[in-house]
Amino acid sequence: MIMCNFSIIFDNSILFDKNIVTILVESYIKFNSKLIIWSKAQDGRRVHVIERDLSEPDRIVGELLQPGGYLKLIELGLEDCVEEIDAQQVFGYALFKDGKRTRLSYPLENFHSDVSGRSFHNGRFIQRMREKAASLPNVRLEQGVVTSLLEEKGTIRGVQYKTKDGRELTAFAPLTIVCDGCFSNLRRSLCNPQVDVPSCFVGLVLENCHLPYANHGHVILADPSPILFYPISSTEIRCLVDVPGQKVPSIANGEMANYLKTVVAPQVPPEIYDSFVAAVDKGNIRTMPNRSMPASPYPTPGALLMGDAFNMRHPLTGGGMTVALSDIVVLRDLLKPLRDLNDAPTLCKYLESFYTLRKPVASTINTLAGALYKVFCASPDQARKEMRQACFDYLSLGGVFSTGPISLLSGLNPRPLSLVLHFFAVAIYGVGRLLLPFPSPKRIWIGARLISGASGIIFPIIKAEGVRQMFFPATVPAYYRRAPPAN
Incomplete structure (x- = not known):
């Protein structure tokens, strides 16, 4: 198993009265570990970034940035990081089910013409972000593996790490940001990890083919689970086949190729069938477990946990980078007024508001x-x-029935209540179709089970996210905490 270990260290030894510029690098290690590297250098603080591998990664995820995430990228001044990497604009989704299809466009009418989703080769994006980080003054980017956190009387004082040439070193700082991915070996002292692995993605690249809807993500509601297609360059289409459970057919003995050809291929749109089969025959098939983990942090003086080490969700909607970029904006704004990070307990209490905001x-x-x-x-x-059918038909109605859900998916409307209302609107729509024009005892029973099933899907997720923080953040005391005064 390949592990990614990484820390970011803040050092108050140099202070200038400048605006804070936050640099975020979001990367993915083997098996969808998300790595967030961010630095805060132009305000004069020295930043030490320790990353497992600084070479260009080759991943099958982290390739789709929703419009909401792109807006955060603009807010951070990093929109040029999706330039010169053959990134493709994405304007919405196409949904396929049982031979029917519908197109769902992002509601971008009120934004600048450049605002849209972006899809790209993950490694190219990462390298652009690293270049941006390394170009800042006071940033030290180092390749190394963090082996442990250095703790003293309940406060994290820094990290111990092994350099590329095998030396064991320590680094000390008032604040350590831990982002060692979904396979984190550091998270257990900073959070209560409850990792679920509902499925695996099987990744392929289709070459020189055209999707039915250009510049759109494609979601096929297949049996047993969804299939995704989206462009990652001007000549390549990423295909991700979801396989439920933690075990996938073997690639080595040909079981996977046979599964893709006999079970999956007949369900893909006919326009890309030949390209899909050709990609399977080419043999560059890769797999990755899909993980989800609600954020359950232990506020710890001197340290903060972020990225997939802290919070994961199923990658079906491509929302991971949007969450990470949004988190960085929140944390940047919290740290912006601070001029002294050395009072670890006070800083920790103040940064608890991050988890609510x-x-x-x-x-x-x-x-x-x-x-x-x-x-x-x-x-x-x-x-x-x-x-399932009600969801497809509801989205196909157009108007608010499609723009509402797609604005939630795109990160343009981060309102949990709106999500719950649309989710149960789908369920009620499904019940209404069952009961009209004439209800029968069987249909009434199915409708009741539909509502019960919908509740059984969404309420446990909401409970894990935190009902109070999700719907009533203003009732959480940490919501009102202010930055500690400078000494």
Whole structure:
């Protein structure tokens, strides 16, 4: 197993009265570990970034940035990081089910023409972000593996790490940001990890083919679970096949190729069937477990946990980078007025507000990802079938019935209440179709089970996210905490 370990250290030894510029690098290690590297250098603080591997990564995820995430990129002044990497604009989604299709456009009418989603090769994006970080003054970017946190009387004082040439070193700082991905070996002292692995993605690249809808992500509601297609360059299409459970057919003995050709290929749109089969024959098939984990932090003086080490959601909706960028904006704004990070207990108490302030965006995207995945998966249960069909038909109605959900998915409308209302509107729509024009005892029973099933999908996710922080953040005391005064 390849582990990614990484820390970011803040050092108050140099202070200038400048605006804070936050640099975020979001990367993915083997098996979808998300790594967030951010630095805060132009205000004079020295930043030490320790990353496992600084070479260009080659991943099958982290390739789609929703419009809401792109707006955060602009807010951070990093929009040029998607330039010169053959990134493709994405304007919405196309949904396919049982031979029918519908197109769902992002509601971008009130934004500048440049605002849209972006899809790209993850490694190219990462390298652009690293270049941006390394170009800042006071940033030290170092390749190394963090082996442990240095703790003294309950406060994290820094990290111990091993350099590229094998030396064991320590680094000390008032604040350590831990972002060591979904396989984190540091998170247990900073949070209560409850990791769920509902499925795996099987990744392929289709070459020189055209999707039915240009510059759109494509979601096929297949059996047993969804299939995704989206462009990652002007000549390449990424395909991600979801396989439920933690075990996938073997690639080595040909079981995977056979599964893709016999089970998956007949369900893809006919326009890309030949390209899909050719990609399978080419043999560059890769797999990755899909993980979800609600944020359950232990506020710890001297340290902060972020990225996939802290919070994960099913990657079906492509919301991971949007959550990460939003988190960075929240944390940047919290740290902006601070001129002294050395009072660890006071700083820790103040930064607890981060966990509440991030909730509107994070909880909306997390809940939507988990709920949509369960709705989009095929099921022998008749009530689940009706819910799946109702979701497709509801989105196909157009108007607010499509723009509402797609604005949630895109990160443009981070409102948890709106998500819940649309989710149950789909369920009620499904019940209404069952009962009209004439209800029968069987249909009434299926409708009741549909509502019960919908509740069983979304309420556990909301509970894990935190009802109070999600819907009533103003009632959380940390919401009102102010920056500690400078000494």
